[in-house]
Amino acid sequence: MQYKNFPMVSKVVFGRGSFDQLGDILEPKRINVNAPFIFLVDDVFEENAWLNTRIPLAYQDQIIFISASEEPKTSQVDALVEQIILEFKERPSGIIGIGGGTVLDLAKAVAIMLTNPGEAKDYQGWDLVNNPAIYHVGVPTISGTGAEVSRTTVLTGPDKKLGINSDYTPFDQVLLDPELTKDVPKDQWFYTGMDCYIHCIESLTGSYLNAFSQSYGEKSLELCKEIFLEDTLSEAESQDKLMMASWHGGMSIAYSQVGVAHAMSYGLAYVLGVKHGIGNCIVFDYLEEFYPEGVKLFKAMKAKHNIELPQGLCKNLSESEFETMMDVALGLAPLWENALGKEWESIMTREKLRSLYEKM
């Protein structure tokens, strides 16, 4: 058996208010005055002076605001890379992503594509990247995706939704400042937190698990339960702990895999553009037969926080849209195998999958 050699984030700082240290962290990494730092920032912060006035700009450093209303695309990566190459005489000193999973994944992908030829879609898959990325930093402003610690950057391309999975993908530096999550709207907080909860359930019940991933997944799950089911935490404690739940949840994927909810959610995202967090929730709500305990707790969390999920998404889908959705979902063999074992194709037939989608 061959075990994965997992690349970790090189450096991490954790603490409320640690965002003010970003300038000190970047300073020694500046190559020269013509090599800027490019800050990719979620556009929810465009009018937020509390955050954006604290972004440390010098020389030709630039902020590019990014809409996270859609899942990140390979074409978006290519456009950003082109914009940066055309505007600056030198390769940037670094790319800093400040936002949720979408912005963090874009930052990782842009850092890779600045040193690798071709288009982002050419690198969707496993270990296709040959050159190290430029220095890249992740600053999450919402907790749950695990994008801050993962070795992938999930992108929707012309043919597929698939990550650039490589040793050069993880951030060189992550800054975890839970205070940055204080203004996240409640529904978004729930959906993204549930992304973490759901991938813990999928990973802990999956067949790929080992003691490394189990220990991270269990801790993450325990934190999720404390945050979403109990009333013992202050707001600040809850923010701190959800940021750690996301971190550990991301680490738990090193030797495990997600499962049914993620596979089906990828299908929804591809055809309907449903965002990852809410998509996972919509799907997971109907997966009692695969994750009985996990779905029971999920429903309790949903009720406790008065979350209403959209219904009837697949009601008006055409035949060809259904087919595409199923092709995308069923294409993710490792997820199904992790969830249902080697014989997964006899369990998750196209009819079965279709009947599940039709409920949603």
Next chain:
Amino acid sequence: MQYKNFPMVSKVVFGRGSFDQLGDILEPKRINVNAPFIFLVDDVFEENAWLNTRIPLAYQDQIIFISASEEPKTSQVDALVEQIILEFKERPSGIIGIGGGTVLDLAKAVAIMLTNPGEAKDYQGWDLVNNPAIYHVGVPTISGTGAEVSRTTVLTGPDKKLGINSDYTPFDQVLLDPELTKDVPKDQWFYTGMDCYIHCIESLTGSYLNAFSQSYGEKSLELCKEIFLEDTLSEAESQDKLMMASWHGGMSIAYSQVGVAHAMSYGLAYVLGVKHGIGNCIVFDYLEEFYPEGVKLFKAMKAKHNIELPQGLCKNLSESEFETMMDVALGLAPLWENALGKEWESIMTREKLRSLYEKM
């Protein structure tokens, strides 16, 4: 407030039997045929063909067997560095430590001293290292110290027992193969496992704690309880989980600190040469007033595994030995402050400390 920017191990592989991947991992890191890999290996494996025939040697690569019967010394680091420099024309491609905390700490220190001038004792302290270490790999063969993941390398020097704490200290690669711990003698298994348990208790009850360190410390402590107090695990599961407990316990120190037991154990080690693991146990057994819950559980674990700790170590100490021991222990201000708060000096007076040592 300024938060630490913590450097993590760059890559980690986990799995039973993963030791066989070491050759594949090292291969791309070989600089040339004259730049050897130097394997520092615990001498308990000198006659152990199961392990030592699997060490991947090529060209001028060399194994140096190391006795771990004493705590690692700065003079030992300097001697190893001199030996390597005199024997090889080129700087090594890498240093690989295969053993417990002693060997892992020596490997980290040798990797640092091969690129930094002067003697190892010059670097005992915080952030005194200016040049990156050469590539270094840690392969623990006993679990509990956390040395595989820490940013320090604890050394006994002519003046003090203190680590080389730096961003260049952590391993570039760690290989976690729980099977390598299968022949650890029971008492050693207990003492080293308790090193992990004790630093979790010290870190979780300390004043320096934050959510980052808490989440790692809690998971590590939970695993320790499962391993040392319950009877639900197979031998292999227990080995797997103790290796993860050690890993998470080491990570929990990023934003926390150890406490009374470690401070006092450093004193014992300095004057009497007591090894770290057993020293922590000897001390912790008498610390009910500081860690009531933790010591109660420790005594239960000790009883469950029929561990007899040495008694009367300090019975025949001279006055000057007592004074030195107390100087060493009380010199570790951050540990005392973490355990007892800013007013620690009024709690842990020399008289109080002496009375504790006299029991041991």
